[in-house]
Amino acid sequence: MSKSILSILLFLIATNILAQVGIGTEVTDPNIILQVESTPLKGTSYNGGLLFPRLSLSSTVVFSPATGTPATGLMIYNTATNGAGETAVIPGFYYWDNTDSNWHRMAQKNASATSMFSNQDTKTDINSGSGIYADLFANVRFNNNTSLYEKVNNSTLRINETGYYKVILNLDLASDGGADNFGIEVVVNNTDDIVSDNIYIPGRWDSEGGEEAYFPNGRSFIIYVPINVAGHTLRVKTYELDPGTDVYFKNPDTSTISIEKIR
Template sequence: MKNIIKIIVLLLGYTISFGQVGIGTVNPISSSVLDITSPNKGVLIPRVALSAADSKSPLSGNIPNGTMVFNTVKAGTGAAAVVPGIYVWLDSEWVFPASIGTKAVVKAAKFNNLSSSITNFNPFSVASPINIDMFGSTVFNDDPLIFEKLNNYQIRINEPGLYLVNANLALRQNPAVEESELHDYIHFNLDGVLASSNISTVVPQYNPSDININGRFAFGSISYIYANAGQILSLQSTRGRDGSNYNGTVNFDPVSLSSVTIIKLH
């Protein structure tokens, strides 16, 4: 009987020594449980057709972290898409081994103005800038604990880090004025202190009777802003110059909503 067991072990080509298993070697590395050695062969792990990065299928039940498979298909969409290759199950999703420990979680929030807003971006004096009610409605908010809406004018940033702040404003001079000299400076503040570029808006220079755009124009800016925890982000507009030549009204365009998107980079 002992001889039969020895023959089976030899045919399988592995050795067992002090808790180590060696395949293709009689001297398995002492620090490993399994030592596979071959000059011209590989290890073939289970091949499966995953359905998405956030789905167990075709596996089922309790999958321990570290479970490894080779995915054979393209499947899923967006962030849950998978392609052929090795995947490891980690915290309820399939991930590439190379991404473990390096995966950054990007969080963002997007806000629109209310269509009922009548805020005038052109305040009565250079010395009296005006806060803009830019955060009237929430389009989405990945983490309200980070992007805390205080009111229609302010967002509290509750985690320190670098943020990308993108503003896309649809504006209208009302009424439209031919060869208007009106202009304003629009910028973001943190705790009332300038935190972005101070960009000037210029209303359309045209004859309203010839070109029927009703004073409409667009403003866009992208700013990288470092915020400390608890700082308050706001959008502000400052009149370009005092004097009657620079009077007038600039409102949100009621036809097209404006938006601000805030992205936490790191």
């Protein structure tokens, strides 16, 4: 008799194991395998969350410190900032994909993916020859994610995550000649044709003339920039269209560039 009861109990336990699992709830949805609720159970007063395994990855192409056979869909929270270029990792959720043997970071869009920089130089003629890289990254107005936006020098920013970025240029300019025009473009990884549409900036001239009467020439632009490889650089290049007139940033810290990851 006792053996029969034990067999029935074991059968019921096995059936329960194969059925839906509920954590934080006594009632589970029949259509799901695992259901987690934060509603306190009887006799408790706490609310909790789901904590994923936390690992320190060294690269997107290195499975360790995870162990065992790599499985597509395995998800962890990476705690480290490591590597460089397209295999670099920054803190966040990652999942493993066996199709390319890579960790892929899950998309996260929030205020931490925004930064703004400004100029310092007011002496360099940015309407000169085939191209001048503007010092628009000289001053850091704010950078809420230094792992994502890495300042290389005054004219270069490294972006350590693939995605689509909104770049806003606000330029405070002055010139010492009339009817001048010059161009500006956003350059990704020193390749001019990544962002194909160059911006044409018409010049303006103070009819009263004279060095003391530079006419203010403000311009604002929004450009959407794809970063297809993590670690690619972003630069702003100005180039000459009408020779014979110098164009400068009018004042230090008044021309800005802001970058926001939108997806």
